[in-house]
Amino acid sequence: EDKVVQSPLSLVVHEGDTVTLNCSYEVTNFRSLLWYKQEKKAPTFLFMLTSSGIEKKSGRLSSILDKKELFSILNITATQTGDSAVYLCAGRGGSEKLVFGKGTKLTVNP
Amino acid sequence: NAGVTQTPKFRILKIGQSMTLQCTQDMNHNYMYWYRQDPGMGLKLIYYSVGAGITDKGEVPNGYNVSRSTTEDFPLRLELAAPSQTSVYFCASSMTSSYNEQFFGPGTRLTVL
Numbered sequence: 001e002d003k004v005v006q007s008p009l010s011l012v013v014h015e016g017d018t019v020t021l022n023c024s025y026e027v028t029n030f031r032s033l034l035w036y037k038q039e040k041k042a043p044t045f046l047f048m049l050t051s052s053g054i055e056k057k058s059g060r061l062s063s064i065l066d067k068k069e070l071f072s073i074l075n076i077t078a079t080q081t082g083d084s085a086v087y088l089c090a091g092r093g094g095s096e097k098l099v100f101g102k103g104t105k106l107t108v109n110p
Numbered sequence: 111n112a113g114v115t116q117t118p119k120f121r122i123l124k125i126g127q128s129m130t131l132q133c134t135q136d137m138n139h140n141y142m143y144w145y146r147q148d149p150g151m152g153l154k155l156i157y158y159s160v161g162a163g164i165t166d167k168g169e170v171p172n173g174y175n176v177s178r179s180t181t182e183d184f185p186l187r188l189e190l191a192a193p194s195q196t197s198v199y200f201c202a203s204s205m206t207s208s209y210n211e212q213f214f215g216p217g218t219r220l221t222v223l
Contacts, residue, residue: 004152034211042200042214043153088152096141096160097168098212100152 002027004091006101014109017079021087021104024071029094033065033072036088038103043088046074079108111136114215116201122221123191131186131218133201141204142184143212144168144176146197153200159184191222 003026013019025033032050036043047056049065049072056063060079065072076083086105090098117132135142140161145153155168159178173195175187184203188195198219202212 006152042216045211045213048211090153097155097158098143098153099169100145100154102150102152 002091002093002099004089004099004101006087006089006104008104009102010105010107012107012109013079015080017108018075018077019079019106021074021076021089021106022071023073023089023101025089025091025099026070027091027093027099030067030070030091031094032092034090034092034098035063035072035074036090037085038088039085046087076106079106081108081110084108113137114201114203114213116199116215116218118218119216120219122223123188124223125191125193127191128187128189129191129220131188131199131201131220133184133186133215134182135184135201135203135213135215136182137203137205137213138181139203139205139213140181141206141210141212142178143202143204144174144184144186145200145202146170146195147200147217148197156186156199188220193222196220196222 007022035046047063052067063074086103088103090100114135143158144156157176159165201215204210204212
């Protein structure tokens with residue numbers, strides 16, 4: 001059975017800190033790994049990773065995939081209170097279905 | 111474009127009642143999905159569709175039914191509501207498949223008492 005595990009489940013930091021969120025996956029016929037940000041409502045798309053070792057970057061957020069070790073990390077530098085959210089990781093295999101992890105709840109305090 | 115829209119936003123049902131959660135997308139996406147999200151949990155796939163007339167079960171399909179008569183609409187039907195179906199339901203769509211992100215609707219919060 002396909003599985004995605006995120007760690008930590010929750011994290012509390014101060015503004016300005018750098019955080020690393022982890023995602024490990026076991027997905028049959030793996031095709032891509034996606035990161036979403038969820039702030040009380042619908043998840044919003046952050047990154048999709050398909051190739052190992054290539055960093056995707058958007059402002060203070062970046063993510064990288066390691067297909068050999070079956071994990072991905074999401075980095076957020078110089079965190080702001082607006083980064084407070086649940087970050088979801090999802091793996092997609094050959095069946096076109098996304099398998100989601102439970103998410104990491106990030107709280108950034110001023 | 112409105113993107114993915116869902117109605118209603120909130121609903122309270124009594125045990126045994128039925129209801130349909132509506133989902134519409136205006137992006138001409140072939141793929142559509144229904145998820146449920148329980149507190150502290152990730153999203154679990156209920157049903158999905160790869161095009162009009164084609165639907166398939168996801169991880170947790172029991173107690174639900176879907177249909178896809180048009181590209182735009184993908185309603186989710188609960189026939190006999192149970193307290194275990196209390197959850198937030200998200201509809202999503204994507205253009206093709208493996209290399210496209212899914213776009214999510216705003217969600218429907220359903221409580222079954």
